[in-house]
Amino acid sequence: MSSPVFRFAPSPNGALHLGHAYSALLNHAMARAADGRFLLRIEDIDTARCTPQFEEAIHRDLAWLGLAWEEPVRRQSEHFDDYAQALERLVEAGMVYPSFLSRSEARAYIADAQADGAPWPRDPDGVPHFPPVDRMRPESERRRRMAEGEPYAWRLDMAAATAHVGGPLFWDEDGSGPQGEAGRVPARPQEWGDVVIARKETPASYHLSVVVDDALQGITHVVRGRDLFHATAVHRLLQELLGLPVPLYHHHALILDEEGRKLSKSRGDTGIAALREAGATPRDIARMVGLETRP
Numbered sequence: 307m308s309s310p311v312f313r314f315a316p317s318p319n320g321a322l323h324l325g326h327a328y329s330a331l332l333n334h335a336m337a338r339a340a341d342g343r344f345l346l347r348i349e350d351i352d353t354a355r356c357t358p359q360f361e362e363a364i365h366r367d368l369a370w371l372g373l374a375w376e377e378p379v380r381r382q383s384e385h386f387d388d389y390a391q392a393l394e395r396l397v398e399a400g401m402v403y404p405s406f407l408s409r410s411e412a413r414a415y416i417a418d419a420q421a422d423g424a425p426w427p428r429d430p431d432g433v434p435h436f437p438p439v440d441r442m443r444p445e446s447e448r449r450r451r452m453a454e455g456e457p458y459a460w461r462l463d464m465a466a467a468t469a470h471v472g473g474p475l476f477w478d479e480d481g482s483g484p485q486g487e488a489g490r491v492p493a494r495p496q497e498w499g500d501v502v503i504a505r506k507e508t509p510a511s512y513h514l515s516v517v518v519d520d521a522l523q524g525i526t527h528v529v530r531g532r533d534l535f536h537a538t539a540v541h542r543l544l545q546e547l548l549g550l551p552v553p554l555y556h557h558h559a560l561i562l563d564e565e566g567r568k569l570s571k572s573r574g575d576t577g578i579a580a581l582r583e584a585g586a587t588p589r590d591i592a593r594m595v596g597l598e599t600r601p
């Protein structure tokens with residue numbers, strides 16, 4: 307049997323903090339314990355927010371923590387063709403539709419629909435489901451607007467996609483979810499509504515690129531924060547639609563600040579570089595996130 311493959315997949319849109327250190331160190335330790343491989347993947351499809359400076363800092367911080375990863379490092383911004391191919395298959399299968407609505411139009415539609423007190427569904431992150439406006443457009447109008455060069459995103463037709471798959475989906479969870487979910491977890495992608503598969507400004511989205519890359523890189527173990535636990539349902543659905551292998555998932559606890567909030571890239575105090583400059587050692591960092599390094 308080939309060896310297990312783990313990956314740490316940060317986005318270079320800010321400085322790494324203790325939460326990232328925990329995720330990277332845990333991935334690395336699990337890979338080592340399983341006699342597996344450890345990859346670094348730079349998730350930089352959002353070319354407006356990701357910068358080469360943040361990317362360099364990621365390499366510097368991880369190397370300083372004592373981690374070693376395989377080269378070459380996959381940078382998603384260099385692989386838009388791979389995501390475009392996967393998208394094309396979903397287009398051909400009729401699983402996605404072009405979405406023209408702007409954010410403010412979507413908001414106005416939802417506010418209107420809620421005006422009489424009717425509840426509007428929200429996804430597991432609390433974001434309102436996308437209105438069905440674009441899904442209902444006649445094919446002729448879609449064609450005309452696309453031909454006229456109007457910008458559009460591609461959204462998953464969730465009802466069509468889940469119907470196409472037919473039966474229930476599951477994933478094997480080796481960590482745990484926010485409610486302690488573990489073992490064979492039922493995937494409920496419907497909870498997300500019609501998610502974006504390719505953005506207006508980028509020919510990919512997080513959901514699409516992450517499943518394509520995990521498959522292309524032969525990732526067998528996805529170890530990541532619990533904040534992505536529910537997104538796994540969408541990933542399972544896309545894997546099924548695209549015929550991709552299913553890794554084992556391990557969602558880990560998030561490192562919280564003193565007030566119990568999730569750490570953010572914008573608040574510098576728990577940044578790896580800031581801690582390093584303040585005199586912390588890599589061992590201190592490992593201890594701070596509850597992962598003692600070997601002497």
Ligand code: GLU
Nearest residue numbers: 315316317349516530534
């Ligand atoms: N790029 C994502 C992030 O920085 C992580 C994606 C994943 O591990 O699946 O939050």
